[in-house]
Amino acid sequence: MRLTRRTVLGSTGALALSGAMPAFAGRSRAVPDLWIGTGGDGHTYPGATVPFGMVQVSPDTDTENWANCSGYHRGDPSIMGFSHTHLSGTGIADMMDVLVVPARGPVKLRPGAPDKPGEGYRQTYAQESAEPGYYACTLGNGVRSELTAEARVGWQRHRFPAGPGHLLIDLGNYRDSRPGEGPLIDDSRIELESDGILIGSRRTFRWAKGRRIHFAMQVSRKPDRITLHAGDQVVNGAIATADRVRAVLHYDDAGSAPIVVRTAVSAVDMAGARTNLAASASRDFDAARRQAIGDWADALKTVKIDGGSDDQRVVMATALYHAMLAPTLFSDVDDRYIGLDRLVHSVPKGEQAYSTYSTWDTYRTLHPLLTLVAPDRARSLVRDLVRQTQQSAYGPPCWPLQGVETGTMIGWHSVAIMAEAAAKGIDADYAAAWPAIRTRAFDAKAPDLVNSRARGTYIARGYLPADQVDESVSRTQEYAYDDWAMAALAAKAGATDDAARLRERSRNYRNVLDPTIGLARPKLADGSWLTPYDPIQLGHIKRYHDFTEANGWQTTFLNQHDLYGQIAHFGGDAKFAARLDALFAAPSTLPKDAPPDISGLIGQYAHGNEPDQHVPYLYAYVGQPWKTQALVRKILTTMYKRAPDGIIGNDDCGQMSAWFVMSALGLYPVDPVAAVYVFGSPLFTRAELKVGGKRKVVIEAPGNRVDTPYVTAVTWNGKPWTKSWIAHDDLVAGGTLRFTMSATPDPAFGAKLADRPPSFGRPAA
Known part of the structure; x- marks a missing residue:
């Protein structure tokens, strides 16, 4: 009017x-x-x-x-x-x-x-x-x-x-x-x-x-x-x-x-x-x-909380607000929009197109949060990503902004968003996206952007040589995670052989992890490890950074999908746990040329940037979730505050905020494609989540205080729950998850092999 x-x-x-x-x-x-x-x-x-x-x-x-x-x-x-x-x-x-x-x-x-x-x-x-x-x-x-x-x-x-x-x-x-x-x-x-x-x-x-x-x-x-x-x-x-x-x-x-x-x-x-x-x-x-x-x-109102301090409740509300700003609507009221092919398209009636997908950041926690508390929005987004995958000359999007593929950061992590949605039963035509995804996965001559640099070398060698390719260590590991996600989408599309090939290729992350020192390490074209090597540094020469907005310490734990494979690669539970301990205990020193993205340090763990944000939860995979609980509570209460500088790094289209929301609820998607949540340390005494339809999840932690970060027992719908994780399908069916909190850790909780989270499609052996 x-x-x-x-x-x-x-x-x-x-x-x-x-x-x-x-x-x-x-x-x-x-x-x-x-x-x-x-x-x-x-x-x-x-x-x-x-x-x-x-x-x-x-x-x-x-x-x-x-x-x-x-x-x-x-x-x-x-x-x-x-x-x-x-x-x-x-x-x-x-x-x-x-x-x-x-x-x-x-x-x-x-x-x-x-x-x-x-x-x-x-x-x-x-x-x-x-x-x-x-x-x-x-x-x-x-x-x-x-x-x-x-x-x-x-x-x-x-x-x-x-x-x-x-x-x-x-x-x-x-x-x-x-x-x-x-x-x-x-x-x-x-x-x-x-x-x-x-x-x-x-x-x-x-x-x-x-x-x-x-x-x-x-x-x-x-x-x-x-x-x-x-x-x-x-x-x-x-x-x-x-x-x-x-x-x-x-x-x-x-x-x-x-x-x-x-x-x-x-x-x-x-x-x-x-x-x-x-x-x-x-x-x-x-x-x-x-x-x-x-x-x-x-x-x-999809998330209601009680307990905590006044400021913590405000931080929680603000984090949820920031998690609902992007991706942004991109189709007009008449359903038209600009595709990644720069042509005008129309979405089917009742659907929408979106822009501002910061996929390198948001696949980790933002999209898993939306699948939980905004499943209708998650379905709308993943259907849009299927269309964008079909329309783009580069296949699955990386960082699309207003009809332009910027190719920012590394990998093509929209495949992780789609694979996670598929694993959680969100309805979309994943098979329609598969041909373009398959081209990205196997055709070394397909067009590349900066995000997919040297993809053909990766396909041929199984790693990227540090003396030939910038950010080689990070790229190798993140390309491997996208292999894992693409394997899930291949299986969804009925491409069984492709799925098996990609699942095996997803273990390429090990090719840049040196088990003799228990660290990520640049590998050269002749197959040798870079020597000398200082994991504090960003790169071995000015021309090349070996890592993406990180160093060797922070890149050691990029792997999200094959945790038991990495544990074995590092020599077993005790050695892997020792490496985690060393990460959080190392001096918080950085080279002079470190970008401002590497912030929020605990030892060499950097909470202010995305690659590390799942790492505090990895203790659950070696049967030591009490260490996860202590670290998560520390991050929740020291890295976020009610102040203009209250987010320790770039919020990155809501990813930093989504981490707070999920972790404050006591849940975290270490590997989103696995469709499970690892327990951390809930911050509030009670949370109520709307999870689709009339279903709701109540998360209780009676008597929870600032000095009770440890979980000593869990019940699900009134029955004892000994696992240190819960599946998405169980959670969204609705019910009550109750944590018993304590000021002292219980090393027995979640320690058994049978109670540890699944990884690479299987539980700990």
């Missing part, structure tokens, strides 16, 4: 959030603190979105620095404005599309330096407020700005002081190119339609090279005049085209009434953005805000 002055002005009063969010009230329903992760290296944003929404309308304090990958960093001295798309927790910046700047005084087309508000259109800001689905702040020019969102539409409401003001819409809000780079923006357009709607688009070359975004924008008050700018030149007419374009909406008395801006986006075309805008369900800003609040209340 069209937004009118009457509908906007009829509901401009402030909405009391405390009265609008009854679902978050009470001791077990803590309100998420959206500032958690916005400082330090968390890289989250505080702006408004809905669960898995296409639009994330949020403040931008900068678009360029490491700290501002999400567009925002807590404590930055100035603000640029409010844009409509953002990434949560990533280590690379992109998006931040369609920037709106509420301004007064002379028109300024450039933002200026971050530490010099007023030099350009940057301003100071204060009085920030953020809740799920809503953000507000007061700008230095006196404008009070509020943000809310629908799935495909962002809402902004700006209250100007009396007198003139203007809205700048900037499609050129990235820096100019540096020497040796191509343009970051090479083609932009803004057009004023006859009905007063602004439409436009731009093509960008940041992370996702050649990504296109389109928008349609409607304002509640007709401007007194509009000027369009192509570069720095004013355009005579209704259309501006250039590499960077801007529009300025001038109001002679901007303060006479609030100005509401409603903006829809589309990756398909401007017509798609207009269709998304027309389909907006809300009649005004406050209605949109109430709907967003309700959407979040419904999503977050």
Whole structure:
């Protein structure tokens, strides 16, 4: 529907959030603190979105620095404005599309330096407020700005002081190119339609090279005049085209009434953005805000908790919130989307397309969490991944962003997401994806990206030589895990011989583990081990890092699927346990060239980055789960806190947060494809999970306190449970899992071979 002055002005009063969010009230329903992760290296944003929404309308304090990958960093001295798309927790910046700047005084087309508000259109800001689905702040020019969102539409409401003001819409809000780079923006357009709607688009070359975004924008008050700018030149007419374009909406008395801006986006075309805008369900800003609040209340009530401290409950609520931001909706309301072949496709009715799959991170815990508490969403995502696998020239996706395969990180871990879903009985056409997956698995001449570098060498040799291939040790092990996942998908597709071949190949991880020293170690093309070797270092020469965002210590335990094979390779339970002990006891020293991703150290264990995050749970495989319990509780209580720097590393599209949620529940998917959860140390006295339909799981730990990290007994539906793990199928059938907690460990619990978790499709022998 069209937004009118009457509908906007009829509901401009402030909405009391405390009265609008009854679902978050009470001791077990803590309100998420959206500032958690916005400082330090968390890289989250505080702006408004809905669960898995296409639009994330949020403040931008900068678009360029490491700290501002999400567009925002807590404590930055100035603000640029409010844009409509953002990434949560990533280590690379992109998006931040369609920037709106509420301004007064002379028109300024450039933002200026971050530490010099007023030099350009940057301003100071204060009085920030953020809740799920809503953000507000007061700008230095006196404008009070509020943000809310629908799935495909962002809402902004700006209250100007009396007198003139203007809205700048900037499609050129990235820096100019540096020497040796191509343009970051090479083609932009803004057009004023006859009905007063602004439409436009731009093509960008940041992370996702050649990504296109389109928008349609409607304002509640007709401007007194509009000027369009192509570069720095004013355009005579209704259309501006250039590499960077801007529009300025001038109001002679901007303060006479609030100005509401409603903006829809589309990756398909401007017509798609207009269709998304027309389909907006809300009649005004406050209605949109109430709907967003309700959407979040419904999503977050899938997990209820009791016990713990006030701050721990807030951290838990926030972690669940962050775990429901991505992947992001990518199909328009008319079902169209851009595939990884850069062509327009339509999803089947009732389904959706998605973007922002950080698969190297999220296959580990985020997707397992969704299969547990949001199975319908998990099914929608895996069906989308099947389609993307069919459409991409590279087969199974690695890191797709807005219709572009970025190839970021290593491996092609969407196969793990699909294999896990298949193992958990989530319905999708896995056989339709298998031909493209098979090409990735066996055809050495199939096209590669950085993530799959030297795949043919891996297929031929069974490992990657450190004197020929960058990140050879990590690549070998992660390619092996993808072999394991592809084996499961081959079996699902009925390709029995392929499955057997891939299962055997998945044990290639051993080829870069030196059993004589019990460490991952670079292997050279002649088959010899790298000598001399220091596992603290990242690589043996400047040209090559031997590991991916890790060193030899952290890469030693990358294997997730063949734990008993690795235990045997290292000489048995005692030696493997000793290696784990050594990892956590080693000095926490890193080389000078270590990336900031290696953070959250306990010894050489790095919780702030993904490769290690299953490692505390490995003690269960040698019959020492009490060590897992102590470590997990320590990580839960020291690596996460209620503060802007409360996430110890990049949240990576919710992976760090999902680790907290799962571990605080007392469960962890060491090998997601195995469809089992290893027990850790539950943080709360009680949790209730909705697990699909009317089924629920209750997790109890009566009397649980900060000084009782150890599990001494477990019951499942009232019966003794001696295993240190539980299968997904058992859990989602519903029931009560009860932990008896203690201040002292019980070495007997989970120690027997029969009680240890399965691995490589079998329990411990």
